[in-house]
Structures are given as structure tokens and as C-alpha cells.
Amino acid sequence: MLASIANLSIANQFLIAASVVVFGLMAAVSFYTASQVEQSALKAAGSAGAARMQTSIAPLIRRGAGDAFLFDDxxxxxxxxxxxxxxxxxxxxxxxxxxxxxTAVFSVKAENAGGAVMFDELKAALAGETIVSRTIEEKHGYSQVEKDEALLEIYAPLLINVDGRVILAGEIYLESNMLEEQISRSRAISMIAVFLVSVPMLSLLYLIVRRSGRVIDEQRQTLRESLRNAIDLSIENNRLRVMADNARVEAGKLNERILDQIGADLHDGSLQVLTLVKLRLSDLLSADDLPQSTRSALGKLLDLVSMTLEELRNLSAGLILPELEHVCVREAIELALKRYFEITGCDVRLEVGDDIDLRVHDLSICLYRFVLEGLMNSFRHARGNRQMVRCVFIRGRLYVSVADFGARQVLSSAKEVNRARLGKVSQKRRIRSFGGRMRYFPRPTGSIAVAILPINV
Known part of the structure; x- marks a missing residue:
């Protein structure tokens, strides 16, 4: 039944609950009112009965010899x-x-005459009080008719001596039909009054709750539709996010392939041509019959070609990737440090956590580029600083830092400033392509570049 009620609308649930409460209160009020009316009627009947005893029965009592009472024919x-x-x-x-x-000395129906019995109502009457009771509660002997009719019993003092002590107590039995009618009428009137008040109130409250229930149902339907739309949008956003992540990773892969191809093209094409030009210029300078002005011009041209060739070699060395197909993150970082040593001849301190054993090809390329770029920036702009690379895995995130200690980096020209800015931008893009972020901290004694990458193990 409770499950059936729970499936009803809010308005119907309210109507059932309110009806139970209101009609329960109505019944309670009616019974309380009837009880109060009964108490009032009993008190009035007791007062009237005591007065009737004093006016009708007490004057009939006569005394005989020795102050004995005469209860004769x-x-x-x-x-x-x-x-x-x-x-x-x-x-x-x-x-x-x-x-x-x-002792019962007189009874109209002559029952229990001469028998001695003491009960609470009689004690109260002998103490000077007027008590009203019903024959439904047996206190002494009753006839069957008295029990069936539920008569009223009125106990009251009948004669009082000069000392104020009650010497005779009277008991009269009265019909209770009128009292029962009054109680029934009061109960009916109270129930009708409560009903007439409750029904309009319940109807008005039901209409209000029903209207509110409709508004709640409409809002619930709107919320369900909004939730459904939000779920659909969330699914679509997740799909687009996955597509964007895949596209970003593919773009990173393509970018690394392009850089690798550019490095290979420089090494196999332009560098070889410039090397031949340098050799040809060296041959020309070795001739003995050159004028001094021509020799000086060729010397400057040879220096320019040598400087350009060195720059291209450095670029090519940074762009060409080693074999990173099956290496872990630690090995990729070690390869970056090895390539850096081949280019600059400088050793770098490496600290890698023992719990790092990630083998993701694209991530290895990203960290290889990040570490090598960071070390090269430090070498170009703060040559002579001690360098350190640190890699740790903490709470699902991989932290890779490239730091140098010694003197603060000094950028001597606008070209170096622009080159350093572009290097940091490329590092940030590489890290962001894997959903991470990069932080750069310049310090008076060097700098620190930190890459933070989320890793789903």
C-alpha cells in the first residue's frame, strides 16, 4: 500500500495524508467535546440530585425512640x-x-438492606461530597436491569448532625437517556462542524498543492530534458575532446617528422654544398698569384661560409632524431644528453626516479626535444653554468626539469632574445600537445624549465 501511495502524484499524496490527519483530529475533537459535555452533565445531574434529596427525601425521615431512624411502611x-x-x-x-x-438501611427495591459495605463513592458522600457515577462500574450489588440501563448514581449527604458529621448518606438512581442524547448530539454537532470547516480547507489546500505539483512536474520534465541535453553535450564534448587530442598528437608526430626531414635535408643537401664551397674557397686562397685585395675578400667570404656551415650543422644536429621507436622515457632523456654532449662536449647531471618505466613513442620524442632544447638554450645564453636534468613521477604526473646553476642568462642582442622566445614557445607547444604545461623560472643564479605531464598508468 505504501508503494502504491508513493506512486501517486504529490497532490493525491497530500490529500490522503491531510484527510487522515484532519479527520483523525475531527474524531478526537468530537470525543473530547462529548467527554466535556458528559462531565458537565454529570455535575449538573449531581447538583440537581443532591438538591432533590434534600428537598424530597430528607424531610420524610423521622426519628424514633433513642434517636433511631424510622424506616417503616x-x-x-x-x-x-x-x-x-x-x-x-x-x-x-x-x-x-x-x-x-x-450499612444499607433502606432501599426501595429492598436489595442488600442490612448489609454493610464501604466503597470510595460512599466514603466521599459521608465526607460531605456529592458524587455522580454510573451503574456500569459495579461498586455494590446491582440488579440486572440497573446494569443494562447504565443508570446514573448520585451519592450525597442526607442528614448532618450538629457537629457537621454526616450521619445518613443518600443514593438515588436516575435515568440517563437524556444525558446520552446530549452526548450523542454534542458529538454529532462537533463532527459536523469540523467536517464543514475541514472540507473547504482541504479542497483549497488540495487545489494549491495540485497547482504546485503541476509546476513541479513541469520543472522536473524541464530538468530531465536539460539533463538529457547536458549528457548528450557531454558525450559530444568528450568525443570532440578525444578527436582534438588525437589531432594534437598526430600534429605533434607530423611536426617531429617534418623537423626530422628538414634536418636530414639540411645535412644531405645544403651542408654538403656549403662544404664544397668552403673547400673551393680554401683552394683559391692557397694560390700564390692572387692579389692582396682578392685574397682579403676571399678570406672574409670563407669565414662567413664557415660560420654559416657551423650554424647549419648545429641546427641539423638538433633537428635529426635518433632512433626512439622502442625506448622508454629514461632512455630518451639519456639520448638527449648524449646528443648534447656530442654537440657541445659538456656533461650534464641526470636524476631519474627508479619507478619510471614508460614506453610511449610520442612522449619519448616530446621529452627528447624538450630536454635538448632546454640544454641548448642554457648553453647558448649561459655558457659555463652547471646543468642538471631531473625526472620524477608523483601522483599520476611526470615532472621533467632542466636547470642550470651559475650566472644568470644574458641575451646580448635582439636576435638572441627572439631566438630564446621562440625556443620557449616551441617547448610549451610540445608539452601542451600531450595535455601538460610548462613553467619557466628565471633566477639570479640561473634558470629552471619544468614540464608537467599527466600520465594515465
Whole structure:
């Protein structure tokens, strides 16, 4: 049942819950009102019964010899004349008289006469109080008719001596039809009143909740559509991101191949031509019959060709890649340091973590270029500084740093400034092509270039 209720709309769930609460409260209010009416009616009946005892029964009691009370035939006839009197539904059906010790000395129906019994209601009446009870709670002997009709019992002082002590207590039985009618009428009126108030209130609240429920359903549908669109966009974005990553990696591969091809073309083409030109100029300068002005011009031209040839050789050496197909990251960095030593003749300190065993061809090329470019920049602009390369793997990220220690780099010309800027840009592009980032930290005693690459192990 709870599952069925949970599947209902918010408005219907509210209607069920509110109906249970309101009608439960209605029943509670009606029973409380009936209880209060019953208490009030009992008190009124008790006061009226005590007054009837004092006005109708007490004057009939006569004393005999020795202050004994006479409950003779005359007294019985007088009392019997009172039975059946009163308004309909409140007539007297029986009269009992009790002594101070609990002895029943008189009863219209002559039951239990002469028997001594003491109970709470009688004690209260002998103490001067008026008590109203019902025959449904058996306190002493009752006839079957009295039990079935649930009559009212009124206990009250009947005679009081000069000391203020009750010497006789009276008990009269009254019909309770009118009281029951009053209680039923009060319960019905209270239930009708609560119903008439509750139904419009519930109807108004139901309409409000139903309207709010429709708004919530519409918003829920809108949110579901937005969520569906967001999921579709997320899937499309992931697809485009994967495509962009693949395109970036392919572009990096193509760029490295182009650089390698450029280096090979320079080495096999332009460098050989310039070498032949240098040899030819050297042959011309070795002739003995050259004028001094021609010899001087040829010498300057030879120096220029030699300088150009050296620059092209350096460029070609940096562009041509070694065999990096099956090497790990550590071996790629070691190859970069070896190539740097071949070009410059300078040793570099290397620190690599023992837990690094990555074999990704494109990543090896990227780190080879990054380390070699960083070392060459340091060699060109801070020659004489001590150099160190460090590689560590921490929390899913690979950190590769190229540092030099000694003197701060000094760029003497605009050409060197532009060349250094282009070198840093190319390094950053290589690192970004793998989803990483590069940081450069110039210091008074050198510089540090750090590449941070995310690695999915």
C-alpha cells in the first residue's frame, strides 16, 4: 500500500495524508467535546440530585425512640411515591439510604438492606461530597436491569448532625437517556462542524498543492530534458575532446617528422654544398698569384661560409632524431644528453626516479626535444653554468626539469632574445600537445624549465 501511495502524484499524496490527519483530529475533537459535555452533565445531574434529596427525601425521615431512624411502611410509601417522578429521561428509579458505617438501611427495591459495605463513592458522600457515577462500574450489588440501563448514581449527604458529621448518606438512581442524547448530539454537532470547516480547507489546500505539483512536474520534465541535453553535450564534448587530442598528437608526430626531414635535408643537401664551397674557397686562397685585395675578400667570404656551415650543422644536429621507436622515457632523456654532449662536449647531471618505466613513442620524442632544447638554450645564453636534468613521477604526473646553476642568462642582442622566445614557445607547444604545461623560472643564479605531464598508468 505504501508503494502504491508513493506512486501517486504529490497532490493525491497530500490529500490522503491531510484527510487522515484532519479527520483523525475531527474524531478526537468530537470525543473530547462529548467527554466535556458528559462531565458537565454529570455535575449538573449531581447538583440537581443532591438538591432533590434534600428537598424530597430528607424531610420524610423521622426519628424514633433513642434517636433511631424510622424506616417503616409509611416512609416506604412516601419514598415510593417519589420513584418515577421527574422529567422524561431523568426520572428516579431507586432510592437507597446508608448509615455512617456503610450499612444499607433502606432501599426501595429492598436489595442488600442490612448489609454493610464501604466503597470510595460512599466514603466521599459521608465526607460531605456529592458524587455522580454510573451503574456500569459495579461498586455494590446491582440488579440486572440497573446494569443494562447504565443508570446514573448520585451519592450525597442526607442528614448532618450538629457537629457537621454526616450521619445518613443518600443514593438515588436516575435515568440517563437524556444525558446520552446530549452526548450523542454534542458529538454529532462537533463532527459536523469540523467536517464543514475541514472540507473547504482541504479542497483549497488540495487545489494549491495540485497547482504546485503541476509546476513541479513541469520543472522536473524541464530538468530531465536539460539533463538529457547536458549528457548528450557531454558525450559530444568528450568525443570532440578525444578527436582534438588525437589531432594534437598526430600534429605533434607530423611536426617531429617534418623537423626530422628538414634536418636530414639540411645535412644531405645544403651542408654538403656549403662544404664544397668552403673547400673551393680554401683552394683559391692557397694560390700564390692572387692579389692582396682578392685574397682579403676571399678570406672574409670563407669565414662567413664557415660560420654559416657551423650554424647549419648545429641546427641539423638538433633537428635529426635518433632512433626512439622502442625506448622508454629514461632512455630518451639519456639520448638527449648524449646528443648534447656530442654537440657541445659538456656533461650534464641526470636524476631519474627508479619507478619510471614508460614506453610511449610520442612522449619519448616530446621529452627528447624538450630536454635538448632546454640544454641548448642554457648553453647558448649561459655558457659555463652547471646543468642538471631531473625526472620524477608523483601522483599520476611526470615532472621533467632542466636547470642550470651559475650566472644568470644574458641575451646580448635582439636576435638572441627572439631566438630564446621562440625556443620557449616551441617547448610549451610540445608539452601542451600531450595535455601538460610548462613553467619557466628565471633566477639570479640561473634558470629552471619544468614540464608537467599527466600520465594515465
Amino acid at each position: 409509611q416512609f416506604r410509601r412516601d419514598i415510593n411515591s417519589l420513584v418515577g417522578q421527574g422529567p422524561k429521561g431523568q426520572r428516579i428509579t431507586n432510592v437507597k439510604i446508608w448509615l455512617a458505617d456503610g
